[in-house]
Amino acid sequence: SHAERSNQRYGFYRPGIEQEARIQYELENDLHFSIERGELFVMYQPFVYGSEGATKGMEALLRWKHPVHGMIPPSTFIPMAEENGLIHQLGRWVLEEVCREAGPVLKRNRSWTAAVNLSSRQLEHSGFIEELPGIVHAYGVEPDQLELEITERTMMQPERMLPVLNRLKAYGFRLSLDDFGTGYSSLSQLKELPVDTLKIDRSFIEDMNETQKNAAIVQTIIHAARNLNMKVVAEGIEEAEQAQELLEMACFYFQGYYFSVPKTIQEFPWSREA
Numbered sequence: 001s002h003a004e005r006s007n008q009r010y011g012f013y014r015p016g017i018e019q020e021a022r023i024q025y026e027l028e029n030d031l032h033f034s035i036e037r038g039e040l041f042v043m044y045q046p047f048v049y050g051s052e053g054a055t056k057g058m059e060a061l062l063r064w065k066h067p068v069h070g071m072i073p074p075s076t077f078i079p080m081a082e083e084n085g086l087i088h089q090l091g092r093w094v095l096e097e098v099c100r101e102a103g104p105v106l107k108r109n110r111s112w113t114a115a116v117n118l119s120s121r122q123l124e125h126s127g128f129i130e131e132l133p134g135i136v137h138a139y140g141v142e143p144d145q146l147e148l149e150i151t152e153r154t155m156m157q158p159e160r161m162l163p164v165l166n167r168l169k170a171y172g173f174r175l176s177l178d179d180f181g182t183g184y185s186s187l188s189q190l191k192e193l194p195v196d197t198l199k200i201d202r203s204f205i206e207d208m209n210e211t212q213k214n215a216a217i218v219q220t221i222i223h224a225a226r227n228l229n230m231k232v233v234a235e236g237i238e239e240a241e242q243a244q245e246l247l248e249m250a251c252f253y254f255q256g257y258y259f260s261v262p263k264t265i266q267e268f269p270w271s272r273e274a
């Protein structure tokens with residue numbers, strides 16, 4: 001057809017742009033059917049404690065396997081879902097899936113927690129927040145074994161978010177501030193938040209060795225967490241040296257490819273034990 005021919009011609013001069021827009025459109029459309037078509041699944045990345053790297057729990061990371069375009073990263077489809085409102089449905093699905101497939105693991109390991117990411121749009125939807133306790137109870141999972149991760153940037157308006165966080169705490173969930181260090185929380189704001197855990201953003205860990213400034217930021221976050229009685233987790237550990245340096249700075253919880261990449265629940269040794 002004419003359209004196809006002109007597409008091909010343009011394609012030569014503007015590689016990818018039209019096609020990218022078309023794929024974007026296709027994905028936005030297909031995301032609506034991803035749940036019913038069984039294209040979503042959850043991967044789990046352990047977080048570990050101490051020099052031995054003992055598992056203490058895991059973070060649930062959502063995956064979408066598109067039948068034509070393959071694995072679509074959450075950085076692509078989560079913003080789409082936030083834009084078109086599908087995020088509430090996806091969020092409910094993730095929490096249910098985590099309770100269903102990771103619930104037995106949590107019951108066998110009562111001190112472990114499973115972390116689930118929530119985006120700002122999800123927190124703004126009171127209907128969604130009210131649904132959470134029911135979902136967890138339906139699977140017999142204790143809410144204090146679920147840690148809801150909220151990015152520090154979401155906390156830019158703490159006065160708006162505080163009632164929601166207090167509500168989640170009242171339901172018994174644990175709360176974690178994700179990507180910490182990339183937002184602008186002051187210590188005085190931080191002490192008002194009912195947060196259990198700070199997760200130091202990967203970017204500070206990445207070049208901690210090369211950049212003294214990053215090491216100083218990491219040390220400051222670790223001190224702040226200790227003073228506020230919060231747990232601190234370092235994300236994105238890729239080398240033994242990073243974990244070693246963090247241990248010396250009194251950070252004991254780690255997550256990263258060095259310990260384990262995200263895996264399906266079946267790939268974990270603990271899911272095979274019972």
Ligand code: C2E
Pocket residue numbers: 045060061062073074075078094116117118119149178179202235236237238255256257258262
């Ligand atoms: P996040 O919550 O900060 O998750 C950590 C990300 O870092 C994950 O990327 C993980 O695979 C990756 N990662 C872990 N260890 C390493 C490492 O050692 N090196 C490097 N380079 N990367 C590492 P992923 O799975 O692509 O997720 C990206 C983001 O998407 C997450 O960042 C989170 O903000 C969001 N996300 C994922 N699942 C969900 C979900 O169910 N709901 C919502 N709202 N957001 C989600």
Ligand code: MG
Pocket residue numbers: 059117149178
């Ligand atoms: Mg996270």
Ligand code: MG
Pocket residue numbers: 178179199201202235
């Ligand atoms: Mg993070």
Ligand code: MG
Pocket residue numbers: 179
């Ligand atoms: Mg991140």
